[in-house]
Amino acid sequence: MFKKILIANRGEIACRVAKTARRMGINTVAVYSDADAQARHVAACDEAVHIGGSAARDSYLQWQRILDAAIATGAQAVHPGYGFLSENEDFARACAAAGLVFIGPPPEAIAAMGSKAAAKSLMAQAGVPLVPGYHGADNDPALLQREADAMGYPVLIKASAGGGGRGMRRVDRAEDFAAALRSCQREAAASFGNDHVLVERYVTRPRHIEIQVFGDTQGQCVYLFERDCSVQRRHQKVLEEAPAPGMSAARRAEMGAAAVAAAKAVNYVGAGTVEFIAEELDDGDLRFYFMEMNTRLQVEHPVTEAITGHDLVEWQLRVAAGQPLPVAQADLRMHGHAIEARICAEQPDGGFLPATGQLNVLQWPAHVAFTRNAEGDGRQNPAAVRVDTGVVQGDAISPFYDSMIAKLIVWGEDRAQALARLDAALRDTHIVGLHTNVAFLRRVVGSQAFATADLDTALIERERAVLFDQPGLPLPLAVAAVVAHELATERSAAGTDPWSHRDGWRMHGGARRRLHLALGDAQHAVTLQRGTGETLEIGLGDARLSLVHRALGEHRHELVLDGVRHVLTVHAHGQARAVFGDAGSLTLTHIDPLAQAAAGGAAGGRLTAPMPGKVIAFLVAAGDSVQAGQAVAVMEAMKMEHTLNAPRDGVVAELLYAVGDQVAEGAELLQLQGE
Incomplete structure (x- = not known):
């Protein structure tokens, strides 16, 4: 086994590899850019080496610097994580030339599957079903347009060397094809250094189902069942689950055998994923087509770990060191159901524009990592809730890398329990300081379509009416929570001197206070007046509310608002007051009228x-x-x-x-x- 490995990646995967390696007694070396000098993955490793500027092309894609760092620190192997260099055959060859083990498949396997067009040709020879389309080498725009016109719209343009939804566009009309092609090629060239594309018939109501495969150097290859990754936005995954709802045992075995055949066709070693597009037939069964093979560990691998009880990163390290797979296909079992939600810095109601900013508050639900089975058979007990992240509170999400903040993974005895646990975990995830998709994820999980497993890759788009522009907490409840928080903060700061108290007590009646709050551009004047006993009367517009409250901690408050009990959490940062409750969240701005300057902002129409x-x-x-x-x-x-x-x-x-x-x-x- 290795004594030291270098992790040629960042974020949560670098943290994950470091943690597994430490458990196995392996030392780790991190690499980092200017933007990542204080990142969590740097602290998680035993050593760290600076490799360049903040942009990936100036650091994480500079593979010679990474190799130099590995050699200088005495590392024996390089783990590429996922993304960046994980599917770069030249980097894999350079590792071997430098005397380093590349913890991934052979360069020849990466090359064979790295081109979607070449991979489809290989799969056709192996008898794996393919989506009808053009997979040729000639990328003349006029030829591609003719091919698309001939197969009929809608069609899908896909970067041949790509993944992660980049360089991919659905085209519904012939007149839109040329512009979509140019956009795909630009994005493909920028992301993968290769602007070659292929064109396929767009399968209506497709499901995205992928099979996790694993091979070793002894020629063994197994599949660890499937994941359903159909819930996507902009061709990027949002929710992933295992096993796939509605998958029959016969179809699972057929797809698994096809995936293993695909891996064996290129003498695959290590972790990989064979991705399929599936169509649901009238009898409820699935017809599937080969889409591509990702020659790396996938972001969504934790759901496979949860249902099988096996640590895939540990498998990667053992296989790369020449050890055989720990189990045979007949020994693999599934138990329960797991779902992963990708928590991203983005604005779902604003077209999923990525967001940047500081994580002023980063509070996760109660969670644990996997624990070893008492039987000592190498399997693990799945955690009910697991969080994989590469950031901590106070970190900033920069524009240099992808927008994912963390992966929230839940496991249950069945899908219903997993859904309930995921909703509760999302409810208890509090992030303040920038836009995130947490509230949107709760809406997806709670939608009728997802709850009943009515899945396809257009689920988000067809459910727009219930997923976008939905209210969070009711304004009166959020206002009452902010009032309770402000008063509790004042009370905790008061001394023993009665004149320092600001509770509104008067010898002859209660004082009347005014609080100014804003929700977006709308400002609200809130009046507060002591009622009888512990009751506070709140005026909000024409409404009059009765509030009794008590602090349950620094941020948690119990409210009885007009006779109904609520428990809410309020995080204050600067003038922002972020309120979280069972029904969602809402952020209000506390306004000091004396300090408020005239609104600046941009003139309209810019x-x-x-x-x-x-x-x-x-x-x-x-x-x-x-x-x-x-x-x-x-x-x-x-x-x-x-x-x-x-x-x-x-x-x-x-x-x-x-x-x-x-x-x-x-x-x-x-x-x-x-x-």
């Missing part, structure tokens, strides 16, 4: 950057007339392209940045003059 990023393209030039909603610019942030539309009709007076420029959030990109 085109500004919605997040920090890089200008990829301007679709208009100075002097062009544009209409409101017309696409005028493309930005790249957190590895994804974002098209920006004109906020109003007008004439482009000037482009204020050049293609390739980095811009800050709120920067004006071009000037519009009224027509």
Whole structure:
């Protein structure tokens, strides 16, 4: 077994590998960029080496620096995590040339499966079903357009060397194909250094089901059952679960055998995932097509660990060291149901734009890591709730890497129990300081479609009415919680001197106080007056509310509002008051009228950057007339392209940045003059 390994990645996967390696008695070396100098994965490892600037191309993609760090620290092997260099055949070969073990598949397997087009050709020879499409080498735009027209719309354009939803577009009309192709190729070139694409018929109501495979150097290969990853936004996974709902034992065995055949066709070693598109037939069974093979560990591997009881990172290390797989196919069993939610810094109601900012509050539900089985058979007991993250409270989410903050994984004896545990865990996840998708995830988990396993990759889009622009906590309840928090804070700061108390007591009647709160742009004047006994009377607009409250801790408060009991949590940071409860969350702003300055802000009608990023393209030039909603610019942030539309009709007076420029959030990109 290795004595020391270098982890060529960052975030939660680097933390996860470090933890498993430590348990196995293996020392670890972290690498880090300028942006990650204080990151959690750096602290989790025994040593750390700086490898460059904040952008991935200046650090985590500089594989020669990573190899130099491994050699200088005496590491024997390199674990690539997922993303960055994990599927880079040149890096795998360079590791071998440097005398280092690459903890992943052979370079030849990466090469064979790295091109979607080549992989599909290989699978066709092996008899694995394929989605009809064009997988050829000629990427002439006119040829691709003709192929798409011939197979009929909708079609899916996919980066041949890609993954993670990047370089992928659904096209519903022939006239939109050329623009979508250019966008895919730009994104593919930026993400993978290869702009080659393929075009396939878009399967209506597809499910995304993948099979976890594992091979060793002795020629053994097993599958560890399936994961359903159908709930996606922008072709990126949101929720993943294992096993797949509605999967028959016969179909599971058939897909597993096909996945193992695919892996054996390229002499696969290590962890990999064979991904399939599945269509539900009239009799409820599934017909499946090979989509691609990811030659690495997947982000969603914890759900497989939860239902099988096996640590896949430990398997990776043992197999890379030449040991055989610990179990045969006949010995693998599933138990229970697991679901993973990807918690991301993003704005679901704003088109899933990525968000940046500081994690002022980062509070997770009660959770544990996997624990060893008392029987000592190498299996593990699944935790009811598990959190995999690479950040701590106070860290910042930057624009340099992807937007994932953490993975929240739950396990239950069955899917119903897992769903209930996931909803409760999301309810108890409190993040303050930037936009996140936590409330959105709760809505998805609570939707009728997901609860009844009515799954396909368009679930989010077809359920828009119940998933987007939904209210959080009722405003009166949130206001009452803020009032309770402010009064409890004042009470805790009061001394023994009665004149220091601000409880509103008067010899002749109670004092009347006023509190100013804002929800977005709407301001609310709240009046407070002592009632009888412990009762506080709150005035909110025309409403009069009766409140009795007591503090249960620094942030938790028990409220009896108009006779109904609630327990809520309030986190104060600066002027923000974030309120969390069973029904959701709401953030109010505490306003000091004496200190409030005139609102600044941008004048209406300006085109500004919605997040920090890089200008990829301007679709208009100075002097062009544009209409409101017309696409005028493309930005790249957190590895994804974002098209920006004109906020109003007008004439482009000037482009204020050049293609390739980095811009800050709120920067004006071009000037519009009224027509």
